[in-house]
Amino acid sequence: MTTVTLKEEDYSSVTAEEVAQIAARLELDDYSTPFEGLQDWHLLRAIAFHRQELVEPYFYLLDIEAYDES
Known part of the structure; x- marks a missing residue:
């Protein structure tokens, strides 16, 4: 599996x-290791x-939920 990393200017x-490809991989959840899925999740979150x-x-x-810090 190839991992994609982005620098801030790449966004x-x-x-x-x-983005659809990253989301499709996350939906399938067919990774060799749990860390590959976590990398895609972090990438999608950064893009968000x-x-x-x-x-x-x-x-x-x-799975981002709104919360009140007060």
Whole structure:
């Protein structure tokens, strides 16, 4: 399995197709090690912070819940 890593300046060039591929891998959950899945999850989460509009259809994979810190 090939792992994708991005630098901060690379987030602007991420495409919807690349995000869909990451999401598809997460949905299949067919990784050699648990760490490969965790890397994809962290990558999708990082993309969500930089390009939220690309990740909106896949928020359910991130399991991010709103909370109140007060």
